Amino acid sequence: MRKHLKRRTFLRGVLGGGVASLALPPLDAMLNLSQSAFADGSSMPTRYVSWFWGNGIMPDMWEPTGVGANWQLSPHLMPLAAHKDYLNVITGLDNLCKEQITHHEGMTVWSGYTMTDIGQGQGFFSNTAGPTIDHLISELTKSQVAISGIHTGVSKAQSPADYGTTMHSLSSRGLLQPNAAITSPSAVWQALFGTFVEPKDDRELRISILDATKQDVATLKSKLGAADKLRLDAHLESVAALQTKLSTAAPVCMLPADPNEENSESLNNEKLTLIHNLQADLIAYAFNCDLTRVATLLFIEGAAEPTLTEIPGNDSSWHEYSHNTNSWDPGGPFENGQLFMMSRLADFIGRLKSTDEIDGTLLDNTILMASSDCSDGSVHAITRHPILLAGHGRGYLKHPGVHFQPSALSNLYGYGEWPGPSSGNTSDVLLAILNRFDPRATWVGEEPGQFGQGAGSGTPLADILA
Numbered sequence: 001m002r003k004h005l006k007r008r009t010f011l012r013g014v015l016g017g018g019v020a021s022l023a024l025p026p027l028d029a030m031l032n033l034s035q036s037a038f039a040d041g042s043s044m045p046t047r048y049v050s051w052f053w054g055n056g057i058m059p060d061m062w063e064p065t066g067v068g069a070n071w072q073l074s075p076h077l078m079p080l081a082a083h084k085d086y087l088n089v090i091t092g093l094d095n096l097c098k099e100q101i102t103h104h105e106g107m108t109v110w111s112g113y114t115m116t117d118i119g120q121g122q123g124f125f126s127n128t129a130g131p132t133i134d135h136l137i138s139e140l141t142k143s144q145v146a147i148s149g150i151h152t153g154v155s156k157a158q159s160p161a162d163y164g165t166t167m168h169s170l171s172s173r174g175l176l177q178p179n180a181a182i183t184s185p186s187a188v189w190q191a192l193f194g195t196f197v198e199p200k201d202d203r204e205l206r207i208s209i210l211d212a213t214k215q216d217v218a219t220l221k222s223k224l225g226a227a228d229k230l231r232l233d234a235h236l237e238s239v240a241a242l243q244t245k246l247s248t249a250a251p252v253c254m255l256p257a258d259p260n261e262e263n264s265e266s267l268n269n270e271k272l273t274l275i276h277n278l279q280a281d282l283i284a285y286a287f288n289c290d291l292t293r294v295a296t297l298l299f300i301e302g303a304a305e306p307t308l309t310e311i312p313g314n315d316s317s318w319h320e321y322s323h324n325t326n327s328w329d330p331g332g333p334f335e336n337g338q339l340f341m342m343s344r345l346a347d348f349i350g351r352l353k354s355t356d357e358i359d360g361t362l363l364d365n366t367i368l369m370a371s372s373d374c375s376d377g378s379v380h381a382i383t384r385h386p387i388l389l390a391g392h393g394r395g396y397l398k399h400p401g402v403h404f405q406p407s408a409l410s411n412l413y414g415y416g417e418w419p420g421p422s423s424g425n426t427s428d429v430l431l432a433i434l435n436r437f438d439p440r441a442t443w444v445g446e447e448p449g450q451f452g453q454g455a456g457s458g459t460p461l462a463d464i465l466a
């Protein structure tokens with residue numbers, strides 16, 4: 001008869017007059033009969049990030065060449081070269097928003113909902129009609145963390161012509177419930193760590209526990225089958241390497257210092273790289289401490305008008321450059337801006353990649369979705385909407401990643417046009433992501449009805465799944 005062990009079985013030992021405990025690796029004896037889950041349903045945390053940059057791309061320079069596993073980075077994705085294995089790039093899909101009023105329709109890529117209340121206020125006006133993907137995930141994870149989600153921003157600039165919630169918030173809980181982006185790193189620090197109590201430095205204790213609990217091995221082995229004995233031996237052999245790692249690792253969840261950065265510069269003189277990297281650091285800290293498992297970062301809003309002085313040649317409005325295709329020449333201000341945005345995204349991915357956890361890195365255990373509000377920004381096109389996924393969510397997405405593309409960009413496409421051909425549905429990507437956190441979810445976004453087919457999806461994009 002098979003003997004069963006509880007998921008939380010520990011090796012025991014005496015340490016300093018008390019009892020030391022060491023957690024075991026997953027063993028057959030801890031699993032259900034189908035070996036598909038632990039009996040108590042516990043799992044290691046997976047995180048999610050939305051990362052947004054406004055005003056679209058240069059499709060022929062951003063889209064990779066080749067499809068499937070045999071793909072090559074495009075010129076504008078080259079800043080991400082160090083992380084290529086962790087990327088799944090999706091191009092050629094339709095954003096199925098059923099209304100068009102400039103940049104607003106592009107935000108459907110984050111929710112699967114066509115915006116609502118169109119024209120009920122001044123300027124270009126609409127409201128996000130339903131919850132964004134980050135909020136759906138935060139609802140699934142909020143019971144396991146102190147903070148359901150953190151919403152950050154970099155540039156403070158907002159479009160002077162766009163009103164309502166659609167264009168000003170990357171995250172939304174639903175109609176008229178936006179989650180505003182916090183653009184001050186100090187304010188983000190306060191939101192995350194203002195009441196955080198720093199644990200004591202327990203490195204020496206952790207190492208001693210590993211040594212002390214070895215005495216319980218013989219007793220445990222008498223309860224295990226041959227395969228589990230081999231697994232246990234392998235686990236104990238790794239203790240020495242783990243001890244070395246722990247001897248240099250900082251105490252778990254050390255309180256980070258307040259960055260003392262308010263992001264108070266004028267809109268045309270913002271310190272974009274500094275602010276972005278501070279926000280990335282704070283999100284990584286929060287993930288590593290498991291304070292939250294969901295974050296958003298709005299780098300710059302769509303249609304926002306600041307002069308991004310960190311970008312070579314940018315001495316006018318970023319939004320205007322997106323509409324002036326004469327600025328799209330090689331080495332021009334809009335191309336330089338695309339490379340700048342992807343370099344900042346690479347910084348964020350690198351921060352996750354450099355943060356170790358016992359079972360990998362934060363990047364191994366995260367899914368990050370990056371996108372914009374359009375493809376060709378000069379015409380607000382939402383065909384061939386660009387989507388990039390980084391991380392693989394604990395083996396859920398393909399790693400090394402792939403380039404999914406139903407069909408290649410037409411060689412007849414020219415700047416200032418809607419790029420084609422385009423097919424499918426960007427919301428398929430949302431449902432694929434949501435299924436990592438809720439395998440039972442069968443739909444995301446608006447369902448067929450008011451808008452006919454609607455912009456939602458009931459078919460997850462299987463081509464990017466491991």
